[in-house]
Amino acid sequence: xxxxxxxxxxxxxxxxxxxxxxxxxxxxxxxxxxxxxxxxxxxxxxxxxxxxxxxxxxxxxxxxxxxxxxxxxxxxxxxxxxxxxxxxxxxxxxxxxxxxxxxxxxxxxxxxxxxxxxxxxxxxxxxxxxxxxxxxxxxxxxxxxxxxxxxxxxxxxxxxxxxxxxxxxxxxxxxxxxxxxxxxxxxxxxxxxxxxxxxxxxxxxxxxxxxxxxxxxxxxxxxxxxxxxxxxxxxxxxxxxxxxxxxxxxxxxxxxxxxxxxxxxxxxxxxxxxxxxxxxxxxxxxxxxxxxxxxxxxxxxxxxxxxxxxxxxxxxxxxxxxxxxxxxxxxxxxxxxxxxxxxxxxxxxxxxxxxxxxxxxxxxxxxxxxxxxxxxxxxxxxxxxxxxxxxxxxxxxx
Amino acid sequence: xxxxxxxxxxxxxxxxxxxxxxxxxxxxxxxxxxxxxxxxxxxxxxxxxxxxxxxxxxxxxxxxxxxxxxxxxxxxxxxxxxxxxxxxxxxxxxxxxxxxxxxxxxxxxxxxxxxxxxxxxxxxxxxxxxxxxxxxxxxxxxxxxxxxxxxxxxxxxxxxxxxx
Numbered sequence: 001x002x003x004x005x006x007x008x009x010x011x012x013x014x015x016x017x018x019x020x021x022x023x024x025x026x027x028x029x030x031x032x033x034x035x036x037x038x039x040x041x042x043x044x045x046x047x048x049x050x051x052x053x054x055x056x057x058x059x060x061x062x063x064x065x066x067x068x069x070x071x072x073x074x075x076x077x078x079x080x081x082x083x084x085x086x087x088x089x090x091x092x093x094x095x096x097x098x099x100x101x102x103x104x105x106x107x108x109x110x111x112x113x114x115x116x117x118x119x120x121x122x123x124x125x126x127x128x129x130x131x132x133x134x135x136x137x138x139x140x141x142x143x144x145x146x147x148x149x150x151x152x153x154x155x156x157x158x159x160x161x162x163x164x165x166x167x168x169x170x171x172x173x174x175x176x177x178x179x180x181x182x183x184x185x186x187x188x189x190x191x192x193x194x195x196x197x198x199x200x201x202x203x204x205x206x207x208x209x210x211x212x213x214x215x216x217x218x219x220x221x222x223x224x225x226x227x228x229x230x231x232x233x234x235x236x237x238x239x240x241x242x243x244x245x246x247x248x249x250x251x252x253x254x255x256x257x258x259x260x261x262x263x264x265x266x267x268x269x270x271x272x273x274x275x276x277x278x279x280x281x282x283x284x285x286x287x288x289x290x291x292x293x294x295x296x297x298x299x300x301x302x303x304x305x306x307x308x309x310x311x312x313x314x315x316x317x318x319x320x321x322x323x324x325x326x327x328x329x330x331x332x333x334x335x336x337x338x339x340x341x342x343x344x345x346x347x348x349x350x351x352x353x354x355x356x357x358x359x360x361x362x363x364x365x366x367x368x369x370x371x372x373x374x375x376x377x378x379x380x381x382x383x384x385x386x387x388x389x390x391x392x393x394x395x396x397x398x
Numbered sequence: 399x400x401x402x403x404x405x406x407x408x409x410x411x412x413x414x415x416x417x418x419x420x421x422x423x424x425x426x427x428x429x430x431x432x433x434x435x436x437x438x439x440x441x442x443x444x445x446x447x448x449x450x451x452x453x454x455x456x457x458x459x460x461x462x463x464x465x466x467x468x469x470x471x472x473x474x475x476x477x478x479x480x481x482x483x484x485x486x487x488x489x490x491x492x493x494x495x496x497x498x499x500x501x502x503x504x505x506x507x508x509x510x511x512x513x514x515x516x517x518x519x520x521x522x523x524x525x526x527x528x529x530x531x532x533x534x535x536x537x538x539x540x541x542x543x544x545x546x547x548x549x550x551x552x553x554x555x556x557x558x559x560x561x562x
Contacts, residue, residue, distance in 0.1 A: 005525070006498065006519075006525065006532070008532075009529075009531050009532045009533045010533050010539055012531075013531070013533060058535060058536060059534075059535065059536040059537060059538070062536045062537065064545065066521070066546060067545055067546060102425065103425070231452050231453055231477065232452075232508060232509045232510070233509045233510055234453065234454055234455070234508065234509070234510030245477070247477060252480055328424055328425060329424070329426075329428075329471075330425050330426060331426060331455070331456060331473045331482075331484065333455060340455065342455055342456045342473070344456055344458050344471065344473065346460065355462075355463075356458070356460055356461070356546075358456065358458035358460075360455065360456040364513065365510055365513070368509070368510070368512060368513045369509075372509075397536060398536075
Protein backbone atom coordinates (compact mmCIF):
# COMPACT_ATOMS: atom_id res chain seq x y z
CA UNK A 1 0.00 0.00 0.00
CA UNK A 2 1.41 3.34 -1.02
CA UNK A 3 2.10 5.93 1.67
CA UNK A 4 -0.05 8.56 -0.06
CA UNK A 5 -3.10 6.36 0.43
CA UNK A 6 -2.60 6.39 4.19
CA UNK A 7 -3.27 10.12 4.15
CA UNK A 8 -6.59 9.71 2.32
CA UNK A 9 -8.72 9.31 5.46
CA UNK A 10 -7.08 12.31 7.11
CA UNK A 11 -7.73 14.41 4.02
CA UNK A 12 -11.36 13.29 3.90
CA UNK A 13 -11.76 14.24 7.57
CA UNK A 14 -10.20 17.67 7.04
CA UNK A 15 -12.42 18.23 4.02
CA UNK A 16 -15.51 17.34 6.03
CA UNK A 17 -14.50 19.79 8.75
CA UNK A 18 -13.78 22.65 6.36
CA UNK A 19 -16.88 22.18 4.22
CA UNK A 20 -19.67 22.60 6.74
CA UNK A 21 -23.19 23.37 5.61
CA UNK A 22 -24.68 26.84 6.27
CA UNK A 23 -26.58 25.67 9.34
CA UNK A 24 -23.79 23.48 10.79
CA UNK A 25 -21.24 24.47 13.38
CA UNK A 26 -18.48 22.72 15.31
CA UNK A 27 -18.50 22.59 19.10
CA UNK A 28 -15.50 21.21 20.90
CA UNK A 29 -16.32 19.47 24.16
CA UNK A 30 -13.18 18.71 26.11
CA UNK A 31 -10.41 17.71 26.54
CA UNK A 32 -10.70 19.72 29.75
CA UNK A 33 -14.45 19.52 30.23
CA UNK A 34 -15.53 17.78 33.46
CA UNK A 35 -18.37 15.90 31.80
CA UNK A 36 -15.94 14.00 29.58
CA UNK A 37 -14.61 12.26 32.73
CA UNK A 38 -11.00 12.84 31.77
CA UNK A 39 -9.14 14.08 28.76
CA UNK A 40 -11.48 13.14 25.95
CA UNK A 41 -12.21 15.60 23.18
CA UNK A 42 -15.51 15.38 21.35
CA UNK A 43 -15.80 17.29 18.13
CA UNK A 44 -19.51 17.85 17.69
CA UNK A 45 -21.03 18.97 14.40
CA UNK A 46 -24.31 20.48 15.40
CA UNK A 47 -27.27 22.29 13.94
CA UNK A 48 -28.27 24.61 16.75
CA UNK A 49 -29.10 22.35 19.69
CA UNK A 50 -29.22 19.19 17.56
CA UNK A 51 -26.12 17.01 17.33
CA UNK A 52 -25.51 15.82 13.77
CA UNK A 53 -22.24 13.98 14.21
CA UNK A 54 -19.77 13.28 16.98
CA UNK A 55 -16.09 12.65 16.31
CA UNK A 56 -14.19 11.54 19.44
CA UNK A 57 -10.48 12.32 19.65
CA UNK A 58 -8.47 10.21 22.06
CA UNK A 59 -4.84 9.87 22.97
CA UNK A 60 -4.32 12.71 25.42
CA UNK A 61 -3.56 10.16 28.13
CA UNK A 62 -1.66 7.69 25.96
CA UNK A 63 1.14 6.33 28.14
CA UNK A 64 2.40 3.56 25.84
CA UNK A 65 1.26 0.63 27.99
CA UNK A 66 1.96 -1.90 25.26
CA UNK A 67 5.41 -0.54 24.48
CA UNK A 68 6.31 -0.53 28.18
CA UNK A 69 4.96 -4.02 28.72
CA UNK A 70 7.23 -5.48 26.06
CA UNK A 71 10.32 -3.97 27.64
CA UNK A 72 9.97 -5.14 31.25
CA UNK A 73 9.10 -8.35 33.04
CA UNK A 74 5.63 -9.38 34.14
CA UNK A 75 5.92 -8.35 37.75
CA UNK A 76 6.99 -4.86 36.79
CA UNK A 77 4.05 -4.48 34.44
CA UNK A 78 1.45 -5.13 37.16
CA UNK A 79 1.73 -1.57 38.59
CA UNK A 80 1.17 -0.27 35.07
CA UNK A 81 -2.03 -2.29 34.68
CA UNK A 82 -3.23 -0.56 37.86
CA UNK A 83 -2.90 2.73 36.06
CA UNK A 84 -5.01 1.71 33.08
CA UNK A 85 -8.42 1.72 34.68
CA UNK A 86 -7.29 3.56 37.77
CA UNK A 87 -10.73 3.28 39.38
CA UNK A 88 -10.58 -0.52 39.37
CA UNK A 89 -6.91 -1.35 39.78
CA UNK A 90 -7.50 -4.64 41.56
CA UNK A 91 -9.62 -5.97 38.71
CA UNK A 92 -7.01 -4.97 36.15
CA UNK A 93 -4.16 -6.70 37.89
CA UNK A 94 -6.34 -9.73 38.59
CA UNK A 95 -6.96 -10.19 34.86
CA UNK A 96 -3.31 -9.70 34.00
CA UNK A 97 -2.11 -12.06 36.70
CA UNK A 98 -4.64 -14.74 35.69
CA UNK A 99 -3.27 -14.68 32.16
CA UNK A 100 0.33 -15.03 33.29
CA UNK A 101 -0.55 -17.81 35.72
CA UNK A 102 -2.42 -19.70 33.03
CA UNK A 103 0.60 -19.48 30.74
CA UNK A 104 2.85 -20.73 33.52
CA UNK A 105 0.41 -23.52 34.33
CA UNK A 106 0.13 -22.21 37.88
CA UNK A 107 -3.57 -21.39 37.81
CA UNK A 108 -4.76 -24.62 39.46
CA UNK A 109 -2.22 -24.44 42.28
CA UNK A 110 -3.22 -21.11 43.79
CA UNK A 111 -4.43 -21.68 47.38
CA UNK A 112 -8.12 -21.11 47.99
CA UNK A 113 -7.49 -18.41 50.58
CA UNK A 114 -5.55 -16.36 48.04
CA UNK A 115 -8.30 -16.76 45.44
CA UNK A 116 -10.95 -15.66 47.91
CA UNK A 117 -8.93 -12.64 48.98
CA UNK A 118 -8.51 -11.71 45.33
CA UNK A 119 -12.22 -11.95 44.67
CA UNK A 120 -12.94 -10.00 47.86
CA UNK A 121 -10.69 -7.07 46.98
CA UNK A 122 -11.86 -7.12 43.35
CA UNK A 123 -15.47 -6.87 44.38
CA UNK A 124 -14.69 -4.09 46.85
CA UNK A 125 -13.00 -2.29 44.00
CA UNK A 126 -15.96 -2.97 41.74
CA UNK A 127 -18.25 -1.24 44.24
CA UNK A 128 -15.83 1.71 44.43
CA UNK A 129 -15.76 1.97 40.65
CA UNK A 130 -19.53 1.80 40.34
CA UNK A 131 -19.93 4.40 43.09
CA UNK A 132 -17.80 6.77 41.02
CA UNK A 133 -19.87 5.97 37.94
CA UNK A 134 -23.12 6.61 39.81
CA UNK A 135 -21.92 9.73 41.60
CA UNK A 136 -20.34 11.43 38.63
CA UNK A 137 -23.33 10.53 36.51
CA UNK A 138 -25.50 12.41 38.97
CA UNK A 139 -23.24 15.43 38.59
CA UNK A 140 -23.40 15.21 34.79
CA UNK A 141 -27.17 15.38 35.01
CA UNK A 142 -27.16 18.16 37.60
CA UNK A 143 -27.57 16.34 40.91
CA UNK A 144 -24.80 17.25 43.31
CA UNK A 145 -25.69 15.41 46.51
CA UNK A 146 -25.36 11.80 45.25
CA UNK A 147 -21.81 12.61 44.20
CA UNK A 148 -20.88 13.55 47.77
CA UNK A 149 -22.65 10.52 49.21
CA UNK A 150 -20.96 8.13 46.79
CA UNK A 151 -17.54 9.58 47.45
CA UNK A 152 -18.10 9.38 51.19
CA UNK A 153 -18.89 5.66 50.97
CA UNK A 154 -16.15 4.99 48.44
CA UNK A 155 -13.64 6.51 50.83
CA UNK A 156 -14.31 3.65 53.30
CA UNK A 157 -13.35 1.15 50.58
CA UNK A 158 -10.26 3.16 49.68
CA UNK A 159 -9.20 3.16 53.33
CA UNK A 160 -9.67 -0.59 53.62
CA UNK A 161 -7.72 -1.33 50.45
CA UNK A 162 -5.02 1.07 51.58
CA UNK A 163 -4.82 -0.87 54.81
CA UNK A 164 -4.31 -4.09 52.89
CA UNK A 165 -1.96 -2.90 50.15
CA UNK A 166 -0.38 0.32 51.37
CA UNK A 167 -1.77 2.44 48.59
CA UNK A 168 -5.04 4.24 48.16
CA UNK A 169 -5.82 3.73 44.50
CA UNK A 170 -2.95 1.97 42.72
CA UNK A 171 -2.41 -1.15 44.74
CA UNK A 172 0.04 -3.59 43.13
CA UNK A 173 -1.53 -6.06 45.55
CA UNK A 174 -2.25 -9.10 43.38
CA UNK A 175 0.94 -10.78 42.26
CA UNK A 176 1.71 -13.59 39.86
CA UNK A 177 1.24 -16.69 42.02
CA UNK A 178 0.05 -14.93 45.14
CA UNK A 179 -0.44 -11.66 46.92
CA UNK A 180 1.72 -8.85 48.21
CA UNK A 181 0.69 -9.61 51.80
CA UNK A 182 -2.05 -11.46 53.56
CA UNK A 183 -5.00 -9.36 54.68
CA UNK A 184 -4.17 -7.39 57.85
CA UNK A 185 -5.53 -8.84 61.09
CA UNK A 186 -9.03 -7.49 61.65
CA UNK A 187 -9.69 -6.74 57.98
CA UNK A 188 -12.55 -9.21 57.71
CA UNK A 189 -14.31 -7.73 60.73
CA UNK A 190 -13.91 -4.20 59.47
CA UNK A 191 -15.15 -5.24 56.05
CA UNK A 192 -18.23 -6.76 57.69
CA UNK A 193 -18.80 -3.48 59.52
CA UNK A 194 -18.57 -1.64 56.22
CA UNK A 195 -21.13 -3.94 54.60
CA UNK A 196 -23.55 -3.38 57.48
CA UNK A 197 -23.00 0.36 57.24
CA UNK A 198 -23.29 0.45 53.46
CA UNK A 199 -26.53 -1.47 52.92
CA UNK A 200 -28.88 1.22 54.31
CA UNK A 201 -26.88 3.88 52.47
CA UNK A 202 -27.72 2.17 49.20
CA UNK A 203 -31.42 2.37 50.02
CA UNK A 204 -30.98 6.09 50.65
CA UNK A 205 -29.18 6.47 47.35
CA UNK A 206 -32.04 4.76 45.52
CA UNK A 207 -34.55 7.08 47.16
CA UNK A 208 -32.48 10.10 46.27
CA UNK A 209 -31.43 9.34 42.71
CA UNK A 210 -32.72 6.12 41.15
CA UNK A 211 -36.39 6.90 41.62
CA UNK A 212 -36.00 10.64 41.37
CA UNK A 213 -38.44 11.98 38.78
CA UNK A 214 -36.05 14.66 37.51
CA UNK A 215 -33.32 12.07 37.08
CA UNK A 216 -35.68 9.70 35.29
CA UNK A 217 -36.85 12.38 32.87
CA UNK A 218 -33.25 13.21 32.02
CA UNK A 219 -32.19 9.59 31.44
CA UNK A 220 -35.14 7.38 30.47
CA UNK A 221 -35.64 6.90 26.72
CA UNK A 222 -32.32 8.67 26.07
CA UNK A 223 -29.62 6.91 24.10
CA UNK A 224 -31.35 3.53 23.85
CA UNK A 225 -28.80 1.00 22.61
CA UNK A 226 -30.31 -1.98 20.76
CA UNK A 227 -28.74 -5.31 21.64
CA UNK A 228 -27.48 -6.19 18.16
CA UNK A 229 -25.75 -2.80 17.89
CA UNK A 230 -24.14 -3.29 21.30
CA UNK A 231 -22.78 -6.70 20.30
CA UNK A 232 -21.61 -5.45 16.92
CA UNK A 233 -19.65 -2.62 18.52
CA UNK A 234 -18.07 -4.92 21.09
CA UNK A 235 -19.78 -3.32 24.07
CA UNK A 236 -19.48 -5.34 27.24
CA UNK A 237 -20.14 -5.14 30.94
CA UNK A 238 -23.04 -3.04 32.25
CA UNK A 239 -23.38 -1.47 28.80
CA UNK A 240 -24.20 -4.82 27.18
CA UNK A 241 -26.27 -6.10 30.09
CA UNK A 242 -28.38 -2.94 30.11
CA UNK A 243 -29.45 -3.85 26.58
CA UNK A 244 -30.94 -7.02 27.98
CA UNK A 245 -28.33 -9.75 27.61
CA UNK A 246 -27.18 -11.88 30.54
CA UNK A 247 -23.51 -11.91 29.65
CA UNK A 248 -21.08 -11.80 32.53
CA UNK A 249 -17.64 -13.36 32.14
CA UNK A 250 -17.59 -14.25 35.81
CA UNK A 251 -20.33 -16.75 34.91
CA UNK A 252 -19.39 -17.49 31.29
CA UNK A 253 -15.73 -18.30 31.90
CA UNK A 254 -16.18 -19.29 35.54
CA UNK A 255 -12.72 -18.11 36.44
CA UNK A 256 -11.20 -17.89 39.93
CA UNK A 257 -13.69 -18.96 42.64
CA UNK A 258 -16.77 -17.35 41.09
CA UNK A 259 -18.40 -20.75 40.37
CA UNK A 260 -18.56 -21.35 44.16
CA UNK A 261 -20.26 -18.05 44.80
CA UNK A 262 -23.93 -17.32 44.46
CA UNK A 263 -24.91 -14.08 42.74
CA UNK A 264 -27.31 -12.81 40.11
CA UNK A 265 -26.56 -11.01 36.86
CA UNK A 266 -28.67 -7.85 36.70
CA UNK A 267 -29.89 -6.83 33.25
CA UNK A 268 -31.75 -3.85 31.85
CA UNK A 269 -35.51 -4.34 31.58
CA UNK A 270 -36.64 -1.00 30.23
CA UNK A 271 -38.53 -0.21 33.43
CA UNK A 272 -38.62 3.54 32.90
CA UNK A 273 -38.47 3.74 29.13
CA UNK A 274 -36.91 1.87 26.26
CA UNK A 275 -34.66 -1.08 27.01
CA UNK A 276 -30.99 -0.15 27.00
CA UNK A 277 -31.47 3.55 27.68
CA UNK A 278 -29.31 5.64 29.99
CA UNK A 279 -31.46 4.86 33.01
CA UNK A 280 -31.10 1.12 32.41
CA UNK A 281 -27.32 1.43 32.23
CA UNK A 282 -27.35 3.37 35.47
CA UNK A 283 -29.68 0.87 37.14
CA UNK A 284 -27.58 -2.13 36.13
CA UNK A 285 -24.64 -0.57 37.98
CA UNK A 286 -26.73 0.04 41.09
CA UNK A 287 -27.94 -3.56 41.01
CA UNK A 288 -24.40 -4.82 40.50
CA UNK A 289 -23.32 -3.04 43.66
CA UNK A 290 -25.95 -5.07 45.53
CA UNK A 291 -24.66 -8.29 43.94
CA UNK A 292 -21.07 -7.38 44.80
CA UNK A 293 -22.09 -6.96 48.43
CA UNK A 294 -23.51 -10.49 48.31
CA UNK A 295 -20.22 -11.78 46.92
CA UNK A 296 -18.25 -9.92 49.58
CA UNK A 297 -20.39 -11.41 52.35
CA UNK A 298 -19.83 -14.93 51.03
CA UNK A 299 -16.09 -14.35 50.70
CA UNK A 300 -15.91 -12.99 54.24
CA UNK A 301 -17.74 -15.99 55.60
CA UNK A 302 -15.32 -18.43 53.98
CA UNK A 303 -12.31 -16.34 54.95
CA UNK A 304 -13.45 -16.29 58.57
CA UNK A 305 -14.35 -19.98 58.79
CA UNK A 306 -12.80 -22.72 56.70
CA UNK A 307 -10.12 -20.54 55.08
CA UNK A 308 -9.02 -18.79 58.25
CA UNK A 309 -5.61 -17.19 58.39
CA UNK A 310 -3.00 -19.53 59.86
CA UNK A 311 0.50 -18.66 61.09
CA UNK A 312 2.19 -20.74 58.39
CA UNK A 313 0.14 -19.34 55.53
CA UNK A 314 2.40 -17.55 53.08
CA UNK A 315 0.68 -15.54 50.33
CA UNK A 316 4.01 -15.43 48.49
CA UNK A 317 4.58 -19.16 48.90
CA UNK A 318 4.38 -20.07 45.22
CA UNK A 319 5.29 -16.71 43.74
CA UNK A 320 7.84 -17.68 41.07
CA UNK A 321 11.27 -16.10 41.38
CA UNK A 322 11.45 -15.65 37.65
CA UNK A 323 8.39 -15.56 35.45
CA UNK A 324 9.26 -16.89 32.00
CA UNK A 325 6.45 -18.84 30.33
CA UNK A 326 7.31 -21.13 27.44
CA UNK A 327 6.78 -19.90 23.89
CA UNK A 328 3.05 -19.46 23.32
CA UNK A 329 0.34 -16.90 22.95
CA UNK A 330 -2.69 -16.51 25.15
CA UNK A 331 -5.68 -14.21 25.37
CA UNK A 332 -7.11 -13.79 28.85
CA UNK A 333 -10.36 -12.00 29.56
CA UNK A 334 -12.06 -11.04 32.77
CA UNK A 335 -15.08 -9.06 33.87
CA UNK A 336 -14.00 -5.60 34.92
CA UNK A 337 -16.50 -3.12 36.40
CA UNK A 338 -16.64 -1.59 32.93
CA UNK A 339 -16.75 -4.78 30.89
CA UNK A 340 -14.50 -7.32 29.25
CA UNK A 341 -10.86 -6.58 29.96
CA UNK A 342 -8.54 -8.66 27.83
CA UNK A 343 -4.80 -9.12 27.61
CA UNK A 344 -3.19 -10.85 24.68
CA UNK A 345 0.30 -12.14 25.44
CA UNK A 346 2.90 -13.45 23.03
CA UNK A 347 6.00 -14.98 24.62
CA UNK A 348 9.07 -16.41 22.99
CA UNK A 349 10.08 -18.71 25.83
CA UNK A 350 13.62 -17.34 26.10
CA UNK A 351 13.21 -14.15 28.08
CA UNK A 352 11.16 -13.16 31.08
CA UNK A 353 9.85 -10.28 29.00
CA UNK A 354 6.78 -10.75 26.80
CA UNK A 355 7.19 -10.24 23.09
CA UNK A 356 3.88 -8.45 22.79
CA UNK A 357 1.11 -7.51 25.17
CA UNK A 358 -2.06 -6.10 23.76
CA UNK A 359 -4.63 -4.71 26.16
CA UNK A 360 -8.28 -4.71 25.20
CA UNK A 361 -9.93 -2.13 27.38
CA UNK A 362 -13.68 -2.22 27.89
CA UNK A 363 -13.92 1.58 27.93
CA UNK A 364 -12.25 1.76 24.52
CA UNK A 365 -14.88 -0.46 22.94
CA UNK A 366 -17.79 0.98 24.87
CA UNK A 367 -16.83 4.49 23.81
CA UNK A 368 -16.70 3.51 20.14
CA UNK A 369 -20.50 3.24 20.09
CA UNK A 370 -20.91 6.91 21.07
CA UNK A 371 -20.95 8.33 17.50
CA UNK A 372 -23.63 5.76 16.63
CA UNK A 373 -25.76 6.61 19.69
CA UNK A 374 -25.57 10.36 19.33
CA UNK A 375 -27.20 11.15 16.03
CA UNK A 376 -29.97 13.77 16.01
CA UNK A 377 -30.07 14.22 19.74
CA UNK A 378 -29.77 17.30 21.93
CA UNK A 379 -26.37 18.40 23.20
CA UNK A 380 -27.54 18.00 26.79
CA UNK A 381 -28.47 14.40 26.00
CA UNK A 382 -25.01 13.81 24.57
CA UNK A 383 -23.61 14.51 28.03
CA UNK A 384 -26.16 12.15 29.57
CA UNK A 385 -25.20 9.38 27.13
CA UNK A 386 -21.47 9.88 27.59
CA UNK A 387 -21.86 9.74 31.37
CA UNK A 388 -23.89 6.55 31.16
CA UNK A 389 -21.13 4.79 29.19
CA UNK A 390 -18.81 5.25 32.20
CA UNK A 391 -15.43 5.54 30.54
CA UNK A 392 -12.03 5.87 32.15
CA UNK A 393 -9.63 7.64 29.85
CA UNK A 394 -6.63 5.92 31.35
CA UNK A 395 -7.93 2.76 29.76
CA UNK A 396 -9.23 4.24 26.50
CA UNK A 397 -5.81 5.69 25.75
CA UNK A 398 -3.70 3.19 27.71
CA UNK B 399 -18.92 -26.20 18.29
CA UNK B 400 -15.44 -27.63 18.33
CA UNK B 401 -12.39 -26.63 16.41
CA UNK B 402 -12.45 -29.42 13.81
CA UNK B 403 -16.09 -28.73 12.94
CA UNK B 404 -15.35 -25.04 12.41
CA UNK B 405 -12.48 -26.02 10.15
CA UNK B 406 -14.72 -28.31 8.14
CA UNK B 407 -17.34 -25.62 7.71
CA UNK B 408 -14.72 -23.20 6.42
CA UNK B 409 -13.14 -25.68 4.00
CA UNK B 410 -16.50 -26.76 2.61
CA UNK B 411 -18.00 -23.27 2.33
CA UNK B 412 -14.99 -21.24 1.23
CA UNK B 413 -12.36 -23.72 0.08
CA UNK B 414 -9.43 -25.54 1.60
CA UNK B 415 -6.97 -22.87 0.43
CA UNK B 416 -8.34 -20.35 2.95
CA UNK B 417 -6.67 -22.16 5.86
CA UNK B 418 -2.89 -21.98 5.61
CA UNK B 419 -2.05 -23.66 8.88
CA UNK B 420 -3.43 -24.46 12.31
CA UNK B 421 -2.18 -24.42 15.88
CA UNK B 422 -3.95 -27.28 17.61
CA UNK B 423 -1.76 -27.86 20.63
CA UNK B 424 -1.73 -24.31 21.92
CA UNK B 425 -3.72 -23.22 24.99
CA UNK B 426 -6.15 -21.60 22.59
CA UNK B 427 -6.24 -23.35 19.22
CA UNK B 428 -5.83 -20.98 16.30
CA UNK B 429 -6.41 -21.02 12.56
CA UNK B 430 -3.95 -19.29 10.28
CA UNK B 431 -5.97 -17.76 7.49
CA UNK B 432 -4.73 -16.70 4.08
CA UNK B 433 -5.03 -12.87 3.92
CA UNK B 434 -6.98 -12.99 0.64
CA UNK B 435 -9.78 -15.02 2.22
CA UNK B 436 -9.92 -13.25 5.57
CA UNK B 437 -13.03 -11.18 4.90
CA UNK B 438 -14.94 -14.16 3.50
CA UNK B 439 -13.91 -16.33 6.46
CA UNK B 440 -14.97 -13.71 9.00
CA UNK B 441 -18.32 -13.16 7.28
CA UNK B 442 -18.96 -16.88 7.20
CA UNK B 443 -18.01 -17.37 10.86
CA UNK B 444 -20.30 -14.56 11.92
CA UNK B 445 -23.30 -15.28 9.74
CA UNK B 446 -23.32 -19.07 9.79
CA UNK B 447 -25.71 -20.05 12.58
CA UNK B 448 -23.59 -23.12 13.40
CA UNK B 449 -20.56 -21.03 14.33
CA UNK B 450 -22.22 -17.66 15.10
CA UNK B 451 -19.15 -15.72 16.20
CA UNK B 452 -21.03 -12.48 16.71
CA UNK B 453 -18.60 -10.80 19.11
CA UNK B 454 -15.08 -9.67 18.24
CA UNK B 455 -13.26 -9.63 21.55
CA UNK B 456 -9.95 -8.28 20.43
CA UNK B 457 -8.00 -7.43 17.31
CA UNK B 458 -4.25 -7.14 17.75
CA UNK B 459 -1.66 -6.02 15.27
CA UNK B 460 1.61 -7.84 15.84
CA UNK B 461 5.21 -7.28 14.83
CA UNK B 462 6.74 -10.74 15.10
CA UNK B 463 10.29 -9.47 14.68
CA UNK B 464 12.51 -7.62 12.24
CA UNK B 465 13.08 -10.74 10.15
CA UNK B 466 9.67 -12.33 10.57
CA UNK B 467 7.15 -9.76 9.48
CA UNK B 468 3.77 -8.65 10.69
CA UNK B 469 0.51 -10.26 11.59
CA UNK B 470 -2.98 -9.58 12.83
CA UNK B 471 -4.70 -11.75 15.42
CA UNK B 472 -8.48 -11.87 15.83
CA UNK B 473 -10.11 -13.19 18.99
CA UNK B 474 -13.69 -14.07 18.24
CA UNK B 475 -16.25 -15.13 20.72
CA UNK B 476 -19.71 -16.51 20.25
CA UNK B 477 -22.33 -15.29 22.67
CA UNK B 478 -24.98 -17.95 21.84
CA UNK B 479 -22.54 -20.89 22.06
CA UNK B 480 -20.09 -19.41 24.58
CA UNK B 481 -17.12 -20.50 22.47
CA UNK B 482 -13.94 -18.71 21.49
CA UNK B 483 -11.79 -18.88 18.39
CA UNK B 484 -8.49 -17.32 17.38
CA UNK B 485 -7.72 -16.37 13.80
CA UNK B 486 -4.30 -15.29 12.65
CA UNK B 487 -3.12 -13.63 9.49
CA UNK B 488 0.53 -13.41 8.52
CA UNK B 489 1.54 -10.35 6.54
CA UNK B 490 4.55 -9.37 4.47
CA UNK B 491 7.66 -7.96 6.10
CA UNK B 492 7.51 -4.47 4.58
CA UNK B 493 9.48 -2.07 6.74
CA UNK B 494 10.75 0.82 4.68
CA UNK B 495 7.69 2.97 5.41
CA UNK B 496 6.78 3.75 1.81
CA UNK B 497 4.73 0.58 1.46
CA UNK B 498 2.73 -0.78 4.37
CA UNK B 499 1.72 -4.40 4.93
CA UNK B 500 -1.97 -4.61 4.22
CA UNK B 501 -4.98 -6.83 4.85
CA UNK B 502 -8.71 -6.46 4.31
CA UNK B 503 -10.64 -4.59 6.96
CA UNK B 504 -13.25 -6.56 8.87
CA UNK B 505 -14.99 -3.44 10.16
CA UNK B 506 -17.94 -4.22 7.91
CA UNK B 507 -18.38 -7.53 9.73
CA UNK B 508 -17.87 -6.32 13.30
CA UNK B 509 -17.86 -2.59 14.02
CA UNK B 510 -15.53 -3.30 16.95
CA UNK B 511 -12.78 -3.70 14.37
CA UNK B 512 -13.13 -0.05 13.34
CA UNK B 513 -11.21 1.45 16.26
CA UNK B 514 -9.00 -1.59 16.80
CA UNK B 515 -7.81 -1.43 13.20
CA UNK B 516 -7.15 2.27 13.56
CA UNK B 517 -5.05 1.44 16.60
CA UNK B 518 -3.11 -1.26 14.73
CA UNK B 519 -2.52 1.19 11.89
CA UNK B 520 -1.47 3.88 14.33
CA UNK B 521 1.00 1.87 16.36
CA UNK B 522 2.22 -0.77 13.89
CA UNK B 523 1.60 0.65 10.45
CA UNK B 524 -0.65 -2.10 9.15
CA UNK B 525 -2.97 -0.89 6.42
CA UNK B 526 -6.56 -2.15 6.34
CA UNK B 527 -8.13 -2.10 2.88
CA UNK B 528 -11.68 -0.81 2.81
CA UNK B 529 -11.60 0.74 6.28
CA UNK B 530 -14.03 3.67 6.43
CA UNK B 531 -11.83 6.11 8.35
CA UNK B 532 -8.23 4.94 8.79
CA UNK B 533 -6.73 7.84 10.71
CA UNK B 534 -4.35 7.63 13.65
CA UNK B 535 -6.31 7.17 16.85
CA UNK B 536 -3.98 7.46 19.85
CA UNK B 537 -1.02 9.40 18.46
CA UNK B 538 -1.21 12.84 16.85
CA UNK B 539 -2.01 12.91 13.13
CA UNK B 540 1.43 14.20 12.23
CA UNK B 541 3.42 11.62 14.19
CA UNK B 542 6.20 10.00 12.17
CA UNK B 543 6.72 6.25 12.34
CA UNK B 544 4.97 3.37 14.08
CA UNK B 545 6.13 2.99 17.71
CA UNK B 546 5.25 -0.67 18.32
CA UNK B 547 7.43 -1.88 15.45
CA UNK B 548 10.50 -3.66 16.69
CA UNK B 549 12.79 -1.45 14.60
CA UNK B 550 11.22 1.84 15.71
CA UNK B 551 13.66 4.63 16.52
CA UNK B 552 12.61 7.62 18.59
CA UNK B 553 12.65 10.89 16.73
CA UNK B 554 14.95 13.66 17.98
CA UNK B 555 12.10 16.01 18.73
CA UNK B 556 8.41 16.57 18.17
CA UNK B 557 7.33 20.17 17.43
CA UNK B 558 10.43 21.51 19.14
CA UNK B 559 9.99 19.33 22.24
CA UNK B 560 12.98 17.05 22.61
CA UNK B 561 12.24 13.35 23.17
CA UNK B 562 14.11 11.56 26.00
